[in-house]
Amino acid sequence: MNVPLHGLLLAGGKSTRMGREKASLVVGDGGMTQAARGIGLLGRFCDQTYLSLRAGQAAPAGAEQAPVIRDSDEAQGPLAGILGAFREAPLAAWLILACDLPFVSEALLANLVARFREKPDAPFTAYASSRDGLPEPLCAIYGSSSLPILQRHAARGHFCPRHIMREENVPLFPLPPEDSGALKNLNTPEDLAGAVAAREIHLAWFGHLAERRGLREEIVRVKAGTADDLLREIEDRHRLGLDPKSVRVAINDEFVARDCRLHPGDRVAFLLPSTGG
Amino acid sequence: MTFQVAPHPIDPAPFRAELASRDCGGLVFFEGRVRDHHEGRTVTGLHYEAYRELAGKEGRRLVAEIAAKYGVRAAAIHAIGDLSPGDLAVWVGAAAPHREQAFAACRELIDAIKMQVPIWKRETYANGKSEWVEGCSCGVAQAPDRLVRP
Incomplete structure (x- = not known):
């Protein structure tokens, strides 16, 4: 039987550099917020799709209908969201996607899911960054076997998923050449202007x-x-x-x-x- | 090995001359000419339009591929613009040491060109009306998309 694959859109960040909540931004002419686009993308591959939010945070525009998972207090940053997901469904695999990746395509996720289906027991299925070869932890699949690994690191105060993946020597997949820029994120108003002009x-x-x-x-x-x-x-x-x-x-x-x-x-x-x- | 898309009228003579060589005993040429009827209607003229940059590339690729497959020398030229019944629309040539390869390569090359090179035709009928000819999508399955990105 196929391991269930759930989706989690990480939207709990504080968007400090952008100065506005990134998940509610509309990038491009489609009129869809980043949150709505991300939830839609995940829904094409996952049997259930959730929105990850901080405690008390309201849902971003366009994703008000999505079920919410609150951050775990075992960690900080994205890891808190990921551990929150495993609290919801510890035996599922989780496709984790950050909400500020406007260039992620359906094909990129399809490729990732195909890699995961080849080795559904692997703790992590992740791409290597086209820039520096480091793991891309915020567009990745975390198998249920990753949970003890994540908890072990969290207990020691290691909250950075990229560092955790590096320390665990996670095998990485190259980004398809046509998607080499797909994991560029939007952090500043300048990034946003560039993406809209694109x-x-x-x-x-x-x-x-x-x-x-x-x-x-x-x-x-x-x-x-x-x-x-x-x-x-x-x-x-x-x-x-x-x-x-x-x-x-x-x-x-x-x-x-x-x-x-x-x-x-x-x-x-x-x-x-x-x-x- | 060469392929050209050129305004009507096209002249295959230089291509034919280029294919001839002392080691080739069999030369096969195909001429596609404008027919004066199509599906029961009288055709008075044809207009061919090409996506010229892509047609040139795709045609050259097909010529090279089929020439290599059969071990022949090959060339082709396709006309664009306004043609009348009887005019030469497409010319394909293949030269090989023996005739079997030349026949086979010529046949496969004209079929491939018709299906895969981005050229479209519009027919004008005796009643003065004209229509784009509907193609068959079978060429799409036969031409695997090649992903070429910088």
């Missing part, structure tokens, strides 16, 4: 689609993080008959997989089946 995409249209759209080139501001999200978003806006089953995607004049991450200024084209010859 949503400008150049669309190119050809053939039948150029005719239906009524133009050949346009620059759009979108919330989509991947080519697939963009396809759905554009289809919702314009009803061009973009069928994900038959449309191919090109970015910067190369065919790409549909879960390919979008970068600022990318030139994206959706292509109907070829009819040359």
Whole structure:
């Protein structure tokens, strides 16, 4: 039987550097708060999804419906949230996600969950940072066998999950190349401004689609993080008959997989089946 | 090995000359020409449009792949723009020491080009109306998306 996988969105941080609660920020044009986006992402992989909050903290905008787990008093920081999760369900594995990672994609989580399913007894399933190779503990899966390890460290006053993973020599998985920047977090208003600007995409249209759209080139501001999200978003806006089953995607004049991450200024084209010859 | 997308009219002569060599005893050429009918309707003209940057890359990739697979020399050229019935729309050539490989490579290359190179056609009919031809999505499954990101 599959080990149950629960999801926990960490939103209990104080957002001191941002000066505003990060979980309630809207990043991009989608109108979704970071908390709402995170809960939605986790819900695609987890049988139950919870919001992690400090004692007394109100739910962030957009996530008022999510069940709440309060921080454990055995630790501080994110570890308090993680131990709170195991207090709720000690035998489950927990997919832990920080709420201030606006570039995390569904594909990135799908890959992580696939790694976990290969070794569901492993205490930790985690990525290595693309910047310094260190563990990425706030987009990771904590198996039930991690609980005694976490408690042992917490009892000694070690509350930093990254240090714990390093000390435990946790094997790490590389980030997929297309998601190498996916675990950049937002700490300051400058980070936020950068993330919002990152949503400008150049669309190119050809053939039948150029005719239906009524133009050949346009620059759009979108919330989509991947080519697939963009396809759905554009289809919702314009009803061009973009069928994900038959449309191919090109970015910067190369065919790409549909879960390919979008970068600022990318030139994206959706292509109907070829009819040359 | 080469592939080109070029405005109508296309001239395959230089490609044909490039394929010929003393070690190749079999040269096979395919010409795709505009037909004057399609699904029971009289066709008076065809317009081809390409995503030129990607079509060039994808065509060159297919030529190289199929040439290597069959051990042949190969080339192809596809026209874009407005064509009339009888005009040359696509030309494919393969040269090999023996004819079997040349026939097989030529056949596979034209099939691959039709399915995978991003070119689309719009037909104009005798009644003056014109329509984009609907493609078959089977090419999508045949062309695994290659993830190429910097």
